[in-house]
Amino acid sequence: MPNNAPTNYSLKKTDAASEKTTLLQAIKKLLPLMKGEGRNASFAFVAILLSSLSSLLAPIIIGRAVDSYIAVKNFGGLMHATELLLAIYLVGLAAQYYQTITMGGVGRRVLYNLRNALFTKLQELPVAFFNQNKAGDLISRINNDTDKLNQFFAQALMQFLGNIFLIFGAGIFLLVLNIKLGLAALVPAVLVLGITQLISPWVKRVTLVSLRTLGNMSAEVSESLSNFRVIAAFNRLDYFTEKFNEANQTNYRAAVAAGIAQNVFTPIYTFASTLAQLIVVSYGIYLISHGVLTLGLLIGFLLYANSFYQPLRQLAAIWSSLQLAIAALDRIGEVLNLKSNVGVVSTSGATADSRSILAFEDVGFTYPEGKEVLHNATLNLDKGKTYALVGPTGGGKTTTASLMARLFDPTKGTITLLGRDLRSYTPEERAQKIGFIPQEPFLFTGTIGDNIIYSNATYAGYTNEQLLEALKRQGLEKLLGRFEQGLDTKVTTSSDAISLGQKQLIAFMRAVLREPELLILDEATANIDTVTEQLLEEILKKLPKETTRVIIAHRLNTIENADEIFFVNGGEITPAGDLEHAVEMLLHQKRGS
Ligand SMILES: Nc1ncnc2c1ncn2[C@@H]1O[C@H](COP(=O)(O)OP(=O)(O)OP(=O)(O)O)[C@@H](O)[C@H]1O
Ligand SMILES: [Mg+2]
CATH class of the missing domain: 3.40.50.300 (P-loop containing nucleotide triphosphate hydrolases)
Incomplete structure (x- = not known):
């Protein structure tokens, strides 16, 4: 028996629910969008690993060069080390470039497919849906929200993976080179991750609000554009200007809040990075004075600490992009997941009254x-x-x-x-x-x-x-x-x-x-x-x-x-x-x- 309970097609019900998305859930949600891009993504992934690897190898070569060549004034050896460094940097650079180009293409195709899927979905939906939702907000979902996902795939995803690899690699090098110094260098990172965990839901919430207010503003514009004749006839320009101003101001405030939220990570991470360098330098000099560490090792150590905290800091920016992508995907998903109730139902044959x-x-x-x-x-x-x-x-x-x-x-x-x-x-x-x-x-x-x-x-x-x-x-x-x-x-x-x-x-x-x-x-x-x-x-x-x-x-x-x-x-x-x-x-x- 076909179900004919009235269906509610009003969007924007899911603001609160999506705050709890964890990183893993987020990735699970986002990866299916890359269907058919497996080959490109794998190549880009290998490229980003290569580029991260080149950053990981550099400090150890520099540290070695200081201890084995500079300390004993072996300039031939130093020349050799420099050539090796140059080659490694070039490979890293080429890999980075390849990755950017490839993922740029992936992002644009995701964008294209999402817009297509959204538009196709809109055509399947019943009149009731369009009665309950404003055209402008739907346009914003098709135009703005999909682009947030494009940006995530094109710019953030591979950087994210590369940085994770770099952080793990640098962390391991730090611990292997000197376990005590390594542990000391990692303490600020633990603090920072705890803080991130704590404030992420807030960042996610204000980000979502800013996307929604953007949708509202676009709805306001489209409504007044389609009614401009009535507005002019009744001389209600002031009314619509006021309404638009209100929507614009709400969006402005939401955008400011989202901006603050998204950028709050950067100073925290920078502080952690500086703190770690301070710890390494003072503890390192102490260790050198006791003859447990060489100068070359300390330089290598500082570079690794940098390789650890630099990507961590970048991760903060990527994290915001991820939050934005998830919020956008939620808004897109709201439309894509709607079940159209105007589907074709099967019934038993005709009970014919031929007239x-x-x-x-x-x-x-x-x-x-x-x-x-x-x-x-x-x-x-x-x-x-x-x-x-x-x-x-x-x-x-x-x-x-x-x-x-x-x-x-x-x-x-x-x-x-x-x-x-x-x-x-x-x-x-x-x-x-x-x-x-x-x-x-x-x-x-x-x-x-x-x-x-x-x-x-x-x-x-x-x-x-x-x-x-x-x-x-x-x-x-x-x-x-x-x-x-x-x-x-x-x-x-x-x-x-x-x-x-x-x-x-x-x-x-x-x-x-x-x-x-x-x-x-x-x-x-x-x-x-x-x-x-x-x-x-x-x-x-x-x-x-x-x-x-x-x-x-x-x-x-x-x-x-x-x-x-x-x-x-x-x-x-x-x-x-x-x-x-x-x-x-x-x-x-x-x-x-
Ligand atoms: N999309 C809608 N959403 C909610 N209520 C609606 C909608 N369309 C119509 N209504 C309500 O349903 C009732 C019947 O409207 P309907 O348009 O069927 O009347 P009508 O007999 O065609 O009127 P008219 O002679 O003015 O064309 C009205 O009270 C109207 O407010
Ligand atoms: Mg009528």
């Missing part, structure tokens, strides 16, 4: 985080008939139509199309059988031609001439005639070159051309003049006999010819009898409320 096209059985619907719009609606639409939905503003007509086109799933009961659960049809099958002209038609940037054949497999490859023929067959060419440049008329979503009524005409042509079995018109003629409206009616009459029409209209003359009228209000869909009675119900409702 019925669409039926509501005890349908209830509540918007996520909203109120109940339908309570217990039962409805049956027969093939070939014309139905009208009337009712007060906000009564639930558009919601009912959206349920018919499966923009939402009912939260209770079932809707069947041709006797089968509506959810058991693939999106293609559904789009072929049901044509929906929404109250606010949406057009894409392109030409009218592009918009008419949008997602219509039958006409996809048609030339303009062929398309014109098809339009003529359905009597649509007169509508097209309202546009001077016909199919080539330019459509842009951002300008007013196309009026609302014209948009409705294009949406009408798009829906009718598909020859759907069920055609739903939600106020599709509300902005169209009376003469054109009569034209639309004629076209509707010419549709195949089997086509069922559902018409939602406030202008009652539009529904004069309906076979049956339903009244939608108060959670119910009730048969309203003839037009006169429907008017009566509307008036009564108005007086009563």
Whole structure:
């Protein structure tokens, strides 16, 4: 039995949960993103090991040179040692360069794949998701958050591994060269690691907050951009400026806090490093004075202490990048892990009433985080008939139509199309059988031609001439005639070159051309003049006999010819009898409320 509990698609629930991610969990989360990059990553890894190895070998050669050549003035030997050092440095440098280039590529591909995955996911998600989340925040996830992961893979990951190797190597050298001096040199490191452990959750939290406030700011920008006309008309520039300022300030404060948090490690690590050098020098000189240590060994020792603390200090910066990557991945994961509830469910075969096209059985619907719009609606639409939905503003007509086109799933009961659960049809099958002209038609940037054949497999490859023929067959060419440049008329979503009524005409042509079995018109003629409206009616009459029409209209003359009228209000869909009675119900409702 398909589950139809309402799904909550609101993001940003996981702020607190992810604070506890440990390093190991973090790596486990991040590594799968590198799928298919195994070869590149392995080569880069070998390269970074080589580069670290070169840093590890240098101090011992320098220490040796001091004791064996400089002390006894053997310049030939010193020359030799210098050449060896130069060769080692060059190899290290080349390896480092190779690593940077390779991982740069890996990072860019991770970025590319993540953006693709996110965008594909967004297309699978139901309308409810977009109702509950702001476009700007989603854009920020696609643009900003994915880039944080790119930066982590391109810059931080291999440095992280190389530094770990360097720290371990240097630590071992320190302990082997002189265990007491080695232990003394490592004491500050233990302190520093303890402090890191302690403050990491805080760093993670403020980092996440700064990403989220960035998302909010971007949401604010996109909202005011899409509403700029209303803002200008009501002269509310001050209001939006204020709102934007607020979001900008919140983001600024969060960014400052994140900056402080991310940079707090650097001074702590630098202090530890300085402390260690001090310990080595004073304890080392003490040991030399007792004849237990040579000057060369002490120099080697200092260099190793440096090789130990330098990467540790860098690790602090990498650690911040890791925190940022994890926070970003959490935000991306929130979207990627959402289960779409508009999947295709399997049901037992059709229980065919061959006359019925669409039926509501005890349908209830509540918007996520909203109120109940339908309570217990039962409805049956027969093939070939014309139905009208009337009712007060906000009564639930558009919601009912959206349920018919499966923009939402009912939260209770079932809707069947041709006797089968509506959810058991693939999106293609559904789009072929049901044509929906929404109250606010949406057009894409392109030409009218592009918009008419949008997602219509039958006409996809048609030339303009062929398309014109098809339009003529359905009597649509007169509508097209309202546009001077016909199919080539330019459509842009951002300008007013196309009026609302014209948009409705294009949406009408798009829906009718598909020859759907069920055609739903939600106020599709509300902005169209009376003469054109009569034209639309004629076209509707010419549709195949089997086509069922559902018409939602406030202008009652539009529904004069309906076979049956339903009244939608108060959670119910009730048969309203003839037009006169429907008017009566509307008036009564108005007086009563
Ligand atoms: N996306 C949404 N989220 C939450 N509530 C919604 C949403 N869309 C509509 N509603 C609510 O559902 C109720 C029914 O809205 P609906 O759009 O179906 O009404 P309608 O009958 O089409 O109204 P109109 O005649 O103005 O087009 C309204 O109270 C509205 O506030
Ligand atoms: Mg409506």
